[in-house]
Amino acid sequence: MSEWLESAITRARGINDWLAPKRAHALELLSTTKWPTRKTEAWRYTPLRSVERSTAKVIKDVVALSPVDIAGLSAIELVFVNGKFDASQLTKILPEGLSISLGQTLENAQQAQALNAFSTIKPERHLFGLVNDALAQDVVVVSVAEGVEIAQPIRISSLLSHGAESHTRVQVSLAAGSRLAVIEDVQASGDSLNTAFVEYDVASNAYLEHYRFALQTGTNVAIGGSHFNLHDHAKMHSTIVGFGSDLSRLDTDIIHAGQFADAKLNAMYLLDGKELFDLHATVEHAMPNGTTEENVRCIVADRARAVFNGRIHIHRDAQKTLAELNNRNLLMSNTAEINTKPELEIYADDVKCAHGATVAQIDKQALYYLQTRGVSRSKAQVMLNFGFINELIDLMPNAALAEWIRPIIRERFSQMEVK
Amino acid sequence: MTEQIDKALAREYEAGFVSDVESETFEPGLDESVIQRISEMKGEPEWMLEWRLSAFREWLEMEEPDWALVDYPKIDFQAISYYSAPKSMKDKPKSLDEVDPELLRTYEKLGIPLIEQQMLAGIAVDAVFDSVSVVTTFRDKLEEAGVIFCPISEAIKKHPELVKKYLGSVVAKKDNYYAALNCAVFTDGSFVYIPKGTRCPMELSTYFRINEQNTGQFERTLIIADEGSHVSYLEGCTAPQRDENQLHAAVVELVAMDNAEIKYSTVQNWYPGDENGKGGIYNFVTKRGICHTSAKISWTQVETGSAVTWKYPSCILKGDNSVGEFYSVALTRGRQQADTGTKMIHIGKNTKSTIIAKGISAGKSNGSYRGLVRMNPGADGARNFTQCDSLLIGDQCGAHTFPYVESRNPSAIIEHEATTSKVSDEQMFLCRQRGLDPEKAVSMIVNGFCKEVFKELPMEFAVEAGKLLEISLEGSVG
Numbered sequence: 001m002s003e004w005l006e007s008a009i010t011r012a013r014g015i016n017d018w019l020a021p022k023r024a025h026a027l028e029l030l031s032t033t034k035w036p037t038r039k040t041e042a043w044r045y046t047p048l049r050s051v052e053r054s055t056a057k058v059i060k061d062v063v064a065l066s067p068v069d070i071a072g073l074s075a076i077e078l079v080f081v082n083g084k085f086d087a088s089q090l091t092k093i094l095p096e097g098l099s100i101s102l103g104q105t106l107e108n109a110q111q112a113q114a115l116n117a118f119s120t121i122k123p124e125r126h127l128f129g130l131v132n133d134a135l136a137q138d139v140v141v142v143s144v145a146e147g148v149e150i151a152q153p154i155r156i157s158s159l160l161s162h163g164a165e166s167h168t169r170v171q172v173s174l175a176a177g178s179r180l181a182v183i184e185d186v187q188a189s190g191d192s193l194n195t196a197f198v199e200y201d202v203a204s205n206a207y208l209e210h211y212r213f214a215l216q217t218g219t220n221v222a223i224g225g226s227h228f229n230l231h232d233h234a235k236m237h238s239t240i241v242g243f244g245s246d247l248s249r250l251d252t253d254i255i256h257a258g259q260f261a262d263a264k265l266n267a268m269y270l271l272d273g274k275e276l277f278d279l280h281a282t283v284e285h286a287m288p289n290g291t292t293e294e295n296v297r298c299i300v301a302d303r304a305r306a307v308f309n310g311r312i313h314i315h316r317d318a319q320k321t322l323a324e325l326n327n328r329n330l331l332m333s334n335t336a337e338i339n340t341k342p343e344l345e346i347y348a349d350d351v352k353c354a355h356g357a358t359v360a361q362i363d364k365q366a367l368y369y370l371q372t373r374g375v376s377r378s379k380a381q382v383m384l385n386f387g388f389i390n391e392l393i394d395l396m397p398n399a400a401l402a403e404w405i406r407p408i409i410r411e412r413f414s415q416m417e418v419k
Numbered sequence: 420m421t422e423q424i425d426k427a428l429a430r431e432y433e434a435g436f437v438s439d440v441e442s443e444t445f446e447p448g449l450d451e452s453v454i455q456r457i458s459e460m461k462g463e464p465e466w467m468l469e470w471r472l473s474a475f476r477e478w479l480e481m482e483e484p485d486w487a488l489v490d491y492p493k494i495d496f497q498a499i500s501y502y503s504a505p506k507s508m509k510d511k512p513k514s515l516d517e518v519d520p521e522l523l524r525t526y527e528k529l530g531i532p533l534i535e536q537q538m539l540a541g542i543a544v545d546a547v548f549d550s551v552s553v554v555t556t557f558r559d560k561l562e563e564a565g566v567i568f569c570p571i572s573e574a575i576k577k578h579p580e581l582v583k584k585y586l587g588s589v590v591a592k593k594d595n596y597y598a599a600l601n602c603a604v605f606t607d608g609s610f611v612y613i614p615k616g617t618r619c620p621m622e623l624s625t626y627f628r629i630n631e632q633n634t635g636q637f638e639r640t641l642i643i644a645d646e647g648s649h650v651s652y653l654e655g656c657t658a659p660q661r662d663e664n665q666l667h668a669a670v671v672e673l674v675a676m677d678n679a680e681i682k683y684s685t686v687q688n689w690y691p692g693d694e695n696g697k698g699g700i701y702n703f704v705t706k707r708g709i710c711h712t713s714a715k716i717s718w719t720q721v722e723t724g725s726a727v728t729w730k731y732p733s734c735i736l737k738g739d740n741s742v743g744e745f746y747s748v749a750l751t752r753g754r755q756q757a758d759t760g761t762k763m764i765h766i767g768k769n770t771k772s773t774i775i776a777k778g779i780s781a782g783k784s785n786g787s788y789r790g791l792v793r794m795n796p797g798a799d800g801a802r803n804f805t806q807c808d809s810l811l812i813g814d815q816c817g818a819h820t821f822p823y824v825e826s827r828n829p830s831a832i833i834e835h836e837a838t839t840s841k842v843s844d845e846q847m848f849l850c851r852q853r854g855l856d857p858e859k860a861v862s863m864i865v866n867g868f869c870k871e872v873f874k875e876l877p878m879e880f881a882v883e884a885g886k887l888l889e890i891s892l893e894g895s896v897g
Contacts, residue, residue: 041486316814331829334796338827344820345488346839349811353839357822359794361829 002035002052005131011058012134018104018111019139022118026133033127042125045307045339046278050221050247056165056193058083058137067157068187072400075155075183076100078140082159083166083194085138097148097178103139103171114141117171121199121227123253123282128223132195136169142182144206146175153181153209153398158196160188160220170198174206174234181209181398184226188216196224202234204258209397210238214250215408217243217275225251230290232258239396240267241405243412244275244304251280256290256318265294266392270385270409271304271336272416278307285318285351292323297389298340301332301416311343312353319348325355330362330388332416382413432690435660438525442549442631444503449496451475454603457502461572461606464579470587474602477593484596487758488787488819489727491664491701499666501604503631504551522546522553529657531626542653543568545625549634550606557621564620566650567612571639574610581612585643589672589707589735597668597729598705601637605670608638613648613679622651622877629658629689629700635666642672644679644714651682651877656724658690662698664726673708673716677738680715681708684876685732689724694782696754699726706730712738712767719875722749722757731789733762736770736801743772746872751784751816760790760821765798765831774805777869780816787819794831801831809839810868 009030015023036043059082066089067079078100079089085102094100103114118139122129144150158168174180186196202208212226222245228236242248254263269277283292292312300306312323329338342355362384370380389409396402445453454475458468483494507519518533526533526546533546533554543557545568552570561568567578575582592602609625629636644650658665667689675681683706692699702725708716718732734743745761763772778786788807809818820837842864850860866873 319814329826331826331831333829334827336827336829338825340824341822342820342835342837343822344809344837344839345817346809346811346819347817349814349816349841351839351841355820355835355837357824357833357835359824359826359831359833 002048004052004054005030005035008131008135015135018115019118022115023134026119026130029124030130030134033130036127042280045305046247046249046276048247051193054193054221056163056191056221058166059161059164063161065159065161067155067159067185070400070404072403073153075153078142078154078156078170080138080158080166080168082161082164083137083168085140095150095152097145098150100140100142100154103141106141114171117173117201119199121201121229121253121255122197122225123227126225126251128195129197129225132167132169132197135167137167139169139171142170142172144174144178144180147177149179150181153183155183155185156198158186158194160186160192160194162189163191165192166194168194168196172198173201174203174208176203177205178203179207182211183401184212186214186216186222186224188220188222191219193221194223196222198226200226200228202228202230202236204232204234206234208236210236211396211398211401212238212240212250214240214242214248217245220245221247223247223249225253227253228263229255229257230261230263233260234258235262237264237397238266239392240265240279242267242269242277242279244269244271244277247276249278251282253282253284254292255284256287259287260289261287262290263292266395267296268298268389268392269306270299270412271306272301272412273304274302275304276307280309282311283313283323285312285314285321285323288317288319288321290318290321294325295392296325296327297392298328298338299330299332299385299388299416300336300338303333303335305337306339308340309343310341310355311345312355314346314348314351314353316347319350321348321351321353323351323353327355327357328388329357329359330385331359332361378414382410385413385416386410432660434529434657434688435690436528437659438521438630440519440521440630441506442503443506444631444634445500447498447500447633449499449501449604453501457604457606460502461575463575466583467575471603474592474599478596478599478603481593481596481599487729487789488785489729489756489758491727494666494701498633499635500631500633501635501637502606503549503634505548508551508553518554522548525628525630526626529626529628531655542622542624545570545609547607547625547627547638549629549631549636552607560620565614565617566619567610568623569610571608571610571641578610578612581643582610582641585641585672585674589674589709590670590705595705597703598670601639601668601670601705605637605639608640608669611642611650611652613644613650615645616647618648619650622653624653624655627654627656629665629667632661633663635668638669640669640671642681642683643674644676644681646676647678649680652684653877654683654685655688657688658700660690660698664699664701666701666703669704671704671706675708675710675714675716677712678714682717683708683719683732685720687720687722687724687728691724691753691755692726694753696726700724701726702728702730704730706732707735708733709735709737710741710743713740714738715742715744717744717746717875718761719746719872720748721872721876722747722759725757726755728757728759730759731761733764734772735764735766736772737766739767740769741767742770745774745776746875747776748779748869748872749777749786750779751786752782753784754782755784757785758787758789760788762791763793763803765794765801765803768798769800770798771801772803774803775871776807777872778807778809778818779812779865779868780809780818781812783815785817785819787821789821791823792825792833792835794826794828794833796827798828799830801828803833805835807837808868810865811839811841
């Protein structure tokens, strides 16, 4: 076991709050968990040196940080600063049918319900998920009442000052027939370490629109997960945009717990420098008639490393499932690295499942063609890179977010160079 | 419909008989003295014994791999006998006339007559029975061409310079748990050397048979194709029907020098156990080849037997412009479990690899494709294409795909595709509408599914493969 984990466990033992039974359970599991090595399948390509060496500390002092402004986006703000929920930044008047509360302030009955639901969607095996269970400072509970459509998206921002360590946790539940959009974002300013996990329970006929931005770069360690439980006829549409850092790891789990659920996941990650980004996307089809469509695109430049593990698991009862995964990767330099593993595990016969993965570089002829038309090499490269992922940006349902992310991505591309 | 499909796929295990041959078998158990005795029985030189013992010491330190999607009770390595040979083989018969007729009858029953006149022209056979090679046919004819084809125990004595140089050069002693075990206790297998610029005049073939109870078979095959040579090698295997599980842990090493080509085909038909999963062979095999400049290694396998299969024939594409191919059909039924696939390691420039893997799962079985494609930084212009298709028959089986794709070279191109489907009602309807009975229809659909792989097999093997799947191959063997 690493020193880092030992110290985390020691700190967690000192916490005693409403989550005590869940925390105790997580600690029990942690005490028997081996620190991952190259031989640990889930961390095969992602060494945890940066966690072991991290100097990040929990900062108790009050720090004033606020999320970036996104033009045209009017969101309900839910802000964590260095892991503490900042009530002062929460939108004052919430739409009817939406409630956002801190776990420890919930009334007894609701608290008991939240406690029951805590950590039931996130898979137990995730080491840092357990760390988050044990150490999460503030747990925020969001719920949407039956049949209510919330027009404004909720933006969950986790903001970290330099050298800060934070563990944030949000539980979101959408009651039957409701609609909600949630944006998850982490902003950190170097030498930080954060784990950020969100669990979503999407009841029958509800619709969840989801975004996760993992745009912190540099010397930050960011480990997190978005976990979804879909009931009958529930729908979700998720978009993930990631840049790498010293260590960025994101796990998404989509569980088809009801019939006729529909999940779409579009992920793109663009890495430069010595960055590392690792996306583990798992889809569990536990019930019949579900559909899943995943598109994952990745561009890796310089000395960066990208890891993708796309697992689709069709359980024995999940007949008539349609599941597709498409993974395309561009390598831009001789020192960059892509490790991808699309997995299918299928136990039902009347299903249609497929996955495809490709790794290549920017088409040299296309680059040449653009240059003959007077476009500079670097501009041509940005154009072609953009073409590779633009399709997925176009699919983002929220236009303001798409407009906001486009120039950020363009800027990133212009820094990348074909070597 | 499922019933009809099951019927079409059901077949008796024809090779399940036991031959009544008096054998000399070691007591079960494994320690250094057992390895010394094996080495003694084989009359091996000192260096070989040392090599075995060092592998054994490595093995003791290693852990059994558990990452494959297979489930079986822990193997008791002390309950296995590591050497068994027919008594009649002790005097080393000089010609076929001196070989125990019961042994010859065994092979004849399996459809492999060892009397040269009766054989299909153009195939030389090395027949391995439990721990020893019984006979190697057509040796004179091969010697004329300069080809060495003999049991590996003989090669250790007669060609120590070749064996010393290449044994363990592709699969290192401590490569993995079962390979290390094999290094320590291997008993026989085939050795092939094709001299420079030679095209081997006939197909070479080894037929492995496990007969004795409580034994494991640990064979070792080493094929060296010198510059510009060509060889096609076939391997077949069967075992009696027994209630206990038997371990088969083989190592195959291929060396293809510059411009050489090795084609290695396997029809694996070890006893798969009964429909309740009782008995059957554990087939834990390490097969790997190295390709030097412009060389080519092609693996073709039809896997229908074994209770548990753990097998990844691989290519190390070291030389520029070298080519690796892997064609596989893996059929699992009853309670069989197969975790099989390949590794293509691209090191040289402009190296190419093709992987076509077809999995058919029926009954309560599980079949997995597990593969690795790695492009090293120096593999400029390298290319890989992978296609994995799975066919599920019935709702109690499983089909899985675990491809690892690792690229560190931007000019390398990798494509991977995988699909999973079932024999659809529409396909069945169409065939039946054309007057085919249901069994024929299933045969035809399954056959069409596997066609890409069957066409890579040498003719005789393609026929055997077809028979194994109980499928008429009319008009589809290329």
